[in-house]
Amino acid sequence: MPELRFDPIRRRWSIIATERKFRPHEFAQPQPETSSPEGCPFEYGQEAATPPEILAYGRQNHQPNTPGWQVRVVPNKFPALRIEGELTREGVGIFDRVNGIGAHEVIIETPNHHAEVADRSPEELQLMFKAWRERLTDLRRDIRIRYVLLFKNKGRDAGASLPHPHSQLIATPIIPTVVVEELNVARNHWAHKERCIFCDLIHQEKAFGDRVALETEHFILLEPFAASFPFETWILPKQHSHDFALASDALLLELGKVLRDFLRRIRQLLADPPYNLILHTAPSPHPRPGQPQYWTTIEYDYHWHIEFVPRITRIAGFEWGSGYAINPTPPEEAARFLREATSDGEQP
């Protein structure tokens, strides 16, 4: 059973794979990145190479774990956390640990090995987001789970171990540190001003204008003022909403359209960079024992969004040791380049 461990000095959690017998040579020879569909466990006909599916869309014959699907969700074969067991929290001297209850799933976004997000239709991307929404809603029913983090690693330098287009989710028994920080900031802002800090951000950035990368009817794409990476971008729904699970089918279609447009511009500017996409949305609605009022204003104070993080600069010693990023590209420049790029791969 893996463990979540807390370090009281750095105030950081780690998920430690305690049961694994370490073999040093595994780290010494990194696997080469292969782009061939041969041997890929996410192809049609390879359904037995993954654990049995949790969800599939688009299959006509209703026979699970067979070809014909358009999106398929399976448990991760090497899960960081496991769904079986009872949650236990305990102290170990000055440390804390929680056993590794949770979930780790893979969303196979398309049967097509080479269909990057920028290559797919808005309808195909809508289907991927529908799978995100459905898994989020389903896992929230589990009282042990406090948060479901949906994310995508594209390319080796962004942490992808398989090239076939896929996203993942990790559901944790503790709300992750980065999310807690955002939730606290949003709640405090509401407590003082009765306004959503993200709505304030959108309002301000529309007025400034120079960090707006793209805008559609219902979405705005901003380059954050203190971006950690060149071309880091936040995708926000313009209308206030705390929860991605409440997004309508129409909104998810528009999200597919704008993400496709954006990633085509990125491909044009940065030549298909490795990247991460991360969804930040409201936590599971289960109150903590003794804190039934903890998230009472969340509907008003929080605002879901997707972070796009291109991995074209490194997190080196300074960044790790300080918590500061060094970003060589002003977000105002990145926004201008994105506005001027076109989504069909041609300069305007």
Place this chain on the structure above:
Amino acid sequence: MPELRFDPIRRRWSIIATERKFRPHEFAQPQPETSSPEGCPFEYGQEAATPPEILAYGRQNHQPNTPGWQVRVVPNKFPALRIEGELTREGVGIFDRVNGIGAHEVIIETPNHHAEVADRSPEELQLMFKAWRERLTDLRRDIRIRYVLLFKNKGRDAGASLPHPHSQLIATPIIPTVVVEELNVARNHWAHKERCIFCDLIHQEKAFGDRVALETEHFILLEPFAASFPFETWILPKQHSHDFALASDALLLELGKVLRDFLRRIRQLLADPPYNLILHTAPSPHPRPGQPQYWTTIEYDYHWHIEFVPRITRIAGFEWGSGYAINPTPPEEAARFLREATSDGEQP
């Protein structure tokens, strides 16, 4: 002039190179890592290829910027922060910014292009640490500087752009987030218990024993309970001391010995992995305006240490979006492997 920018939602600082004109194609073609000393600006005879030196040890002829040195410190040619100018802090709507006053220096550790830390003598490593100590002491005299972070990036995946052995320092007008967190934890622990939390950690881990990787007369090397990376290691002086600048020559020699021994074991186990070394020590002694009492207990509550971070796993979407690490190697296993390895490259 670069800028430090603060994001009120994520509560993160970034250093933004605002003056730089971005050219997207720069990111598209990463430079290959070359191991040849040809064209290396850190070789004997290439002294004019760096900005004029700040410090050099070991040269007999006392002629600056000529060969013959053993350790040489120069300003970074592409600095993240600059030493010239007056510090200004201002708000920009809901954001904050501070102009990029600070320092960014390179410590060329040896004239020998191929002499990794594990290959050098303890005396050579002592000289490197003496240069760290001298630059730290000197930069602290600048009232604008609140912190000096000393670090080393080894290998491309750890962020090194040049292979010639070197470390760096970045001096900032704000104490970095990760350090502030540690300082606060240490101060609060002292306030409650009148004990140093690091001394408590050493005491506890010596009793548990299973996370102790190495121990010498004055140093202990621990695998942190919630290690973020496989084989992450903290090097701590066993005797309480808040400030690396106060370390004696004898202690720096022993540090050189134990670091060399440790890195030889790491090389044996992990086949010369990319890594970061990061020094965490007390901040500059200048009180903040209005907070003259801020660091009054620091002499008692803080404890300097060096973090060793091997970069053999990736910071992917989950890690970035959650703040959690996923570590596939239990620190207890890593400590056992390190204890059983030998420093001459042979299995015992």
